[in-house]
Amino acid sequence: MTAVTFDVRDLAPADRAEALRAAVGPSVLWVDVDHHAAGAIAARGLIRQVGGLTQFSARTTPLTVRRTPRQTRDGSETRLVLAVQRSGTATVVQNGREAVVRPGDLVLVDSSRPFTAVNANGTHHHYFCLPRAGLALPDRLLGRITATRLGPANPVAALAAAHLSRLADSRALPESPAVQRLDRSTVELVRAVIATQLGAADLARGPLEDTLALRIMEHARRRIDDPALNAVRIAGEFGISVRRLYAVLARSDIELGDWIRARRLEACRADLADPHKLRQTVASVARGHGFTDASHFGRLFKETYGIPPGEWRARSRPADGTRA
Numbered sequence: 001m002t003a004v005t006f007d008v009r010d011l012a013p014a015d016r017a018e019a020l021r022a023a024v025g026p027s028v029l030w031v032d033v034d035h036h037a038a039g040a041i042a043a044r045g046l047i048r049q050v051g052g053l054t055q056f057s058a059r060t061t062p063l064t065v066r067r068t069p070r071q072t073r074d075g076s077e078t079r080l081v082l083a084v085q086r087s088g089t090a091t092v093v094q095n096g097r098e099a100v101v102r103p104g105d106l107v108l109v110d111s112s113r114p115f116t117a118v119n120a121n122g123t124h125h126h127y128f129c130l131p132r133a134g135l136a137l138p139d140r141l142l143g144r145i146t147a148t149r150l151g152p153a154n155p156v157a158a159l160a161a162a163h164l165s166r167l168a169d170s171r172a173l174p175e176s177p178a179v180q181r182l183d184r185s186t187v188e189l190v191r192a193v194i195a196t197q198l199g200a201a202d203l204a205r206g207p208l209e210d211t212l213a214l215r216i217m218e219h220a221r222r223r224i225d226d227p228a229l230n231a232v233r234i235a236g237e238f239g240i241s242v243r244r245l246y247a248v249l250a251r252s253d254i255e256l257g258d259w260i261r262a263r264r265l266e267a268c269r270a271d272l273a274d275p276h277k278l279r280q281t282v283a284s285v286a287r288g289h290g291f292t293d294a295s296h297f298g299r300l301f302k303e304t305y306g307i308p309p310g311e312w313r314a315r316s317r318p319a320d321g322t323r324a
Contacts, residue, residue, distance in 0.1 A: 003046060003047070003048035003049075004023070004027070004046070004047045004048070005044075005045070005046050005047075006019070006020075006023045006043075006044065006045060006046075006047070007043075007044035008020050008023075008041060008042065008043050008044070009042050009043075009044065013039055013040075013041060016035075016041040016042075016043070017033060017035055017041055020033060020041070020043045020060075021033050023047065024047070024056065027047050027054060027056075028047065028054060028056045028081075028127065028129055029067060029071075029076075029079065029081065029111055029129070030067075030071050030074060030076075031065050031066060031067045031071065032065070032066045032067075032068060032071075033063055033064070033065055033066075034063060034064040034066070035061065035062070035063045036061070036062035036063060036064070036120070037061060037062060040061060041061055042059075042060065042061045043058060043059070043060040043061065043063075044058070044059055045057050045058030045059060045060075046058075050128075050167065051184075051186075052130065052131070052134065052187075053128050053129065053130050053186065053187075054128070054129040054130075055126065055127070055128055055129075055167075055168055056126075056127040056128075056129070057125070057126045057127070057168050058124070058125055058127075059122075059123070059124045060119065060122060060123060061122045062119055062120050062121055062122050063119055064116065064117070064118045064119070065116070065117045065118075065119075066114070066115070066116050066117075067109075067111065067113075067114055067115050067116075068114055069114050071114075072111065072112055072113060072114060076111070077131060077132075078110070078111055078112040078131070078132040078133075079111045079129045079130065079131060079132060080108055080109070080110055080111070080129070080130055080131075080132050080135065080142070081108070081109050081110075081111065081127055081128070081129050082106060082107075082108050082127070082128045082129075082130070082164070082190060083101070083106065083107050083108075083109070083117075083125050083126070083127050084105075084106055084125065084126040084127075084128075084161050084164045084165055084168070085101045085102060085103055085104065085105045085106075085107070085123070085124075085125060086103060086123075086124040086125060086126060086165065087103055087123060087124040088103070088119060088121055088122055088123035088124060089101070089102055089119075089120070089121065089123075090107070090117055090118065090119045090123055090125075091117070091118045091120075092107050092109065092115065092116070092117045092118075092147045093115060093116045093117075093147055094109050094110065094113055094114070094115035094116075094146045094147040095110075095113060095143060095146050095147060097146070097147040097148060098147060099147045099148055099149040100149065101149050101151075102151070104151070104152065104158070104161055105149055105150060105151045105157075105161070106150035106151075106157050106160060106161050106164075106193065107147065107148065107149060107150060108145055108146050108147075108148070108150070108194070109146050109147065110132065110142060110143075110146050111129075111132075112132070113146070115146070115147065126164060126165060126168040128164060128167075128168075128186075130187060130190070134187055135187065135190065135191055135194070136191075137191060137194060137195075141194065141195075141198055141200060142194075144198060145194050145197060145198060148197065150193055150197060154193065154196060154197050156189075156192050156193050156196045156197075156215070157193045157196075157197065159189075159215050159218040159219065159222075160189050160190065160192075160193050162218050162221065162222065163186070163189060163214065163218050164186070167186065185210070185211055185214050188206075188210040188211045189211045189214060189215070191206075192211055192215075212238070212240075212248050213248050213249055213251065213252045213254070215238075216234060216238060216245065216248065216249065217249075217254065217259075219234065219237065219238075220234060220256070220259070220260065221263070224260065224263050224264060224267070224289070224290065225264070225267070225288060225289050225290045226290060227287075227290045227291075227292050229260060229290065230260075231245055231246065231256055231257070234256075260290075261300065262304075264289045264290050264291060265300060265301060265304050265305075267289045268285050268286055268289050268291070268297070268301065268309070269301070269305065269312065271285045271288070271289070272285055272309055272312055272313040272316065273312070273313065273316035275317065278313075278317070282294070282297075282298075282309045282310055282313065283297075285309075286309075297309070
């Protein structure tokens with residue numbers, strides 16, 4: 001599916017509600033949408049295919065979304081929809097449960113059953129649709145997990161939210177040769193979230209093992225600015241040996257030390273070019289991204305980018321010397 005962007009603000013107010021419904025229905029799910037302020041409807045977003053996942057990202061004004069009993073019998077493939085809440089608060093109701101989800105939370109709904117989602121103050125969401133059969137989980141378990149807040153109390157859910165958010169924000173990903181492998185890892189990560197949330201140890205064991213490299217890298221990204229981040233510490237936090245850590249990452253062609261160093265250097269390079277951070281010294285910028293030795297940082301920066309960090313900052317400064 002070709003990526004489709006939409007922005008109903010370009011349309012006459014009277015046409016916006018139906019335009020949003022028509023954009024979402026064929027490729028995501030058919031739902032009824034009630035806008036809380038009909039004369040001021042605004043919604044913009046993106047629909048695209050990422051491997052076997054359908055991504056729907058949207059920013060909207062306040063609305064209520066309902067999938068009706070009639071729509072659940074429309075003959076379409078049964079899908080699970082995993083929502084990543086980026087901003088605002090939503091209330092999701094399905095199977096007699098109600099979940100209030102906040103930024104950073106996940107929530108799952110099943111297209112084969114009616115559900116309601118209320119976004120009272122407008123929201124920013126990423127939705128990922130996947131075939132229900134793809135998770136290979138029993139119906140009895142899926143029936144227990146819908147409309148459940150999957151939040152920071154479940155560390156696997158927190159890592160999955162970060163992974164899915166970055167997946168949604170990556171513009172080049174659908175064309176990447178690695179997308180199919182990432183697709184499978186993402187589905188396994190969702191399985192791991194569900195199994196761990198429900199305490200189903202037997203079902204969690206396989207997905208947790210299959211997604212170990214992905215979870216290690218998400219963990220490292222979240223702590224990339226910590227000077228103490230290293231293989232020994234990460235291995236200890238995952239309860240594995242350093243040798244196994246390196247072996248797991250090697251299967252994904254990742255050399256941990258090089259990866260950490262490259263991400264930190266990229267962050268420093270961006271900060272040094274930021275006109276709003278001119279008052280920070282080069283050493284302060286380096287410390288903020290995990291480099292404790294300014295001289296060592298300077299050498300690494302020059303080896304990587306061919307220019308000392310101070311000179312890079314000077315060249316990046318606006319020509320008139322003012323701040324942007």
